[in-house]
Amino acid sequence: MNTILLVDDHAVLRAGLRLLLDTQPDLHVIGEAEDTRTAIIQASTLQPNLILLDLSLMNSSGLIAIPALRSAAPQAYIVVLTMHDDEGYVRQALAAGAHGYVLKRAADAELIAAIRAVLRGELYLHPALTRQLLEDLLPHTPSVSPWEGLSDREREVLLLVARGYTGAEIATQLSLSPKTVETYRTRGMEKLGLRSRAALVQFALDHHLLTPT
Incomplete structure (x- = not known):
């Protein structure tokens, strides 16, 4: 008892x-x-x-x-x-x-x-x-920016697109084929949830990604 x-x-x-x-x-x-x-x-x-x-x-x-x-x-x-x-x-x-x-x-x-x-x-x-x-x-996982979730190549391509470079120009600059450049561009845009170059430029401006070259 x-x-x-x-x-x-x-x-x-x-x-x-x-x-x-x-x-x-x-x-x-x-x-x-x-x-x-x-x-x-x-x-x-x-x-x-x-x-x-x-x-x-x-x-x-x-x-x-x-x-x-x-x-x-x-x-x-x-x-x-x-x-x-x-x-x-x-x-x-x-x-x-x-x-x-x-x-x-x-x-x-x-x-x-x-x-x-x-x-x-x-x-x-x-x-x-x-x-x-x-x-x-429980440890709190810090929030990760969508931009940080991209691969290095995807970030490179999207930054050049945002700066106004054409696919052919990006291909030459990065030593890639135009098709590969388009793949990186499409995949990166999808990850960011963006549908146009204008939206990409605005995203880059909002996140302070565009710097004078």
Whole structure:
């Protein structure tokens, strides 16, 4: 049987949580507290397997209480149950030593799943919050200019086209066949999404690609 200490300053919510948790065959609420001082005493005396903790307590913050609760009941897992869906709170709670973070608006089934996951030694975060954290942790790929996506030859050909050179002139200048020049021109224009020389010239001007020769 896994024992649980409820820490929340709303008596009605504690009663509802006790009713929910005690219907589970493997979970049992052994204590309640409405403030951090009582919670620390209860944790030290009862040594629960898990502490379900609100962040907004009477005259105090649950965030501040987490290290003290960890010290009072070293074997206890701590699951934050809160209305705060701010990523900053999640980071602070995890840094302080919490093992799970669940929103009060979550369904009963999610809370039970979160508690069981944490009791198995897993970290549990509300799905929406997990996505936020992952987006911040994953490296952001810098945007690549369409121009940078062209090959060197395609850039050479398009710059000459933008400067007004004919296909034959470009072929002579780059030692390529006119057909090859046309292939590079067509392929480069397609990559840039351009359909005319005028559009190419405007693109070159907008991206500061045309310099005096």
